[in-house]
Amino acid sequence: xxxxxxxxxxxxxxxxxxxxxxxxxxxxxxxxxxxxxxxxxxxxxxxxxxxxxxxxxxxxxxxxxxxxxxxxxxxxxxxxxxxxxxxxxxxxxxxxxxxxxxxxxxxxxxxxxxxxxxxxxxxxxxxxxxxxxxxxxx
Numbered sequence: 177x178x179x180x181x182x183x184x185x186x187x188x189x190x191x192x193x194x195x196x197x198x199x200x201x202x203x204x205x206x207x208x209x210x211x212x213x214x215x216x217x218x219x220x221x222x223x224x225x226x227x228x229x230x231x232x233x234x235x236x237x238x239x240x241x242x243x244x245x246x247x248x249x250x251x252x253x254x255x256x257x258x259x260x261x262x263x264x265x266x267x268x269x270x271x272x273x274x275x276x277x278x279x280x281x282x283x284x285x286x287x288x289x290x291x292x293x294x295x296x297x298x299x300x301x302x303x304x305x306x307x308x309x310x311x312x313x314x
Contacts, residue, residue, distance in 0.1 A: 186223035
């Protein structure tokens with residue numbers, strides 16, 4: 177199949193195919209006599225695996241390493257190790273995002289109106305310290 181057909185089948189765009197080829201994630205395809213790229217069904221499956229791994233939070237570098245590991249004759253339990261590490265990373269990021277969310281809720285509930293001169297009572301933003309720092313920078 178040609179590039180456009182592969183892209184449509186895998187749910188990506190043609191530029192993504194070229195990028196994955198340059199990165200070594202997608203092997204260079206055979207060429208037709210006219211010079212067109214000619215992909216097989218394995219390319220569709222590989223692209224779907226890459227996109228699924230990205231949805232799990234793996235970077236393209238991590239996906240490439242996992243694919244290389246999986247291509248070995250005796251694959252290691254690397255995916256399990258990396259999946260556990262990725263889950264820990266996601267949990268940490270979720271904790272950070274929850275803290276950010278809580279702070280934003282406090283700002284909204286307090287009806288804060290400025291980072292430097294907020295007039296709301298019980299402002300959760302330490303705007304006085306920020307104002308002092310800002311004045312020191314100018």
